[in-house]
Amino acid sequence: MTTATIKGWCPGALRPMESGDGLIVRLKIAGGIVPLDLAAKIADWSSRWGNGEIDLTGRANLQLRGVSVETVPALRQAIAEAGLLDAEADGEAVRNVIASPLAGLDPGAVLDIRPIVAKLEGRLASDPKLHALPAKFCFAVDDGGRLGLGDVRADIRFEALATADGPIFAIYYDGGEDRRIGSCNPNDVAEAAALLSSVFLMHRERSGGDIRRVRDLVDTVGMRTLAGAGALGPKSRVARVTPAETFARIGVQSLNDSALPSSGEALGYLGIGLPFGRIAVGDFDRLVKSVGRYDVSEFRLSPWRAIVVPLSSLQSAHDLAGTLAARAFILDPTDPRLRVAACAGAPSCVHGTTPTREDATRLAALIAKGSFLHVSGCAKGCAHPRSAPVTLVGRDGLYDVVHNGAPSESPALRALTLDEAAEHLRQITTKHSQDGIA
Ligand code: SF4
Incomplete structure (x- = not known):
């Protein structure tokens, strides 16, 4: 296996990525829908050809860790037999679609988005023009129901809305309500995605590759210019019926x-x-x-x-x-581990020098309700690549601390031991409660 086949920012089955604990093989399961017989196979694959660790990523993919150059061919064969292998690595790399997790089941949804998601995934996998998209470029398709995707980082998000004339999709660039750029009919989601991707690629090329994600595009070109792109429908004034956060x-x-x-x-x-x-x-x-x-x-x-x-x-x-153990599964919405993001860290990732997940487990109970901690193995910030109230950034076995910023931003404190970081978090939490912040 050549280096080119095992390196890459977003690993797939055809293009695994090397990490500190071996190769990572990401399984892009259509629509995020996992039949139980497939789940049983994935457990078997992890035991036989991985190191027994499975990740659920922020893009709703499962990935097997600890695969080796020797075991990846057998794993890939099994993945192909299960019908999960893409025709080519470039198509696999850009087939990044996050769908509402209850698609087709939620009575509160505007429509069943499963066929729409399948069509979009098919377009991304098969249209060579779209294979120039960066591997991190991501779409979200929200059915307008209970588990909304409004807070999910996606370069382009489609959100179903009910109108007197039937369902439509509002289209957003990465970001909030002010980044709604138009609308389309359900049958046109894949086409609209392709159109907006082509606009992105045109600007990316003009920038010499400096524009890497849609948020760069918006920052560089501006919403006013982008809103006129292509043949999208007008902005809809229809609001989402079901507030997802409830x-x-x-x-x-x-x-x-x-x-x-x-x-x-x-x-x-x-x-x-x-x-x-x-x-x-x-x-x-x-x-x-x-x-x-x-x-x-x-x-x-x-x-x-x-x-x-x-x-x-x-x-x-x-x-x-x-039947599920609290050690391995979070079943309580108030569990403090939900207030912490932590990447693989050391020893799983070669860039990490601190055991981020172990440290995050210890620190979780110290986080004030309503706050959020990001424990990052390095400045890349894979687990939460954006601002957090407090971010610990691993460096040479210690932690720098960033307040209200992303991991790559300038730290307020440097080179803290875990105990010192814990004490700092205690002080922040005490201040929060003294100030009456929930
Ligand atoms: S943030 Fe750094 S240490 Fe953590 S997984 Fe990403 S590259 Fe590895």
């Missing part, structure tokens, strides 16, 4: 607060957080077997490092939750 992503949740739908579709779901997006294969296998005891054929991957299991009743969701 529905918890973790724990036992109702999918339909009223009577059982006559169709017999799921009434409840269980959001299962994986601490810092990592799970040991034994726990993953136990989860798959536990889920299999219910009338369930699949689970869903979410971009919040949580698995979503749709169930036929709330009682089943409670029963399933009762």
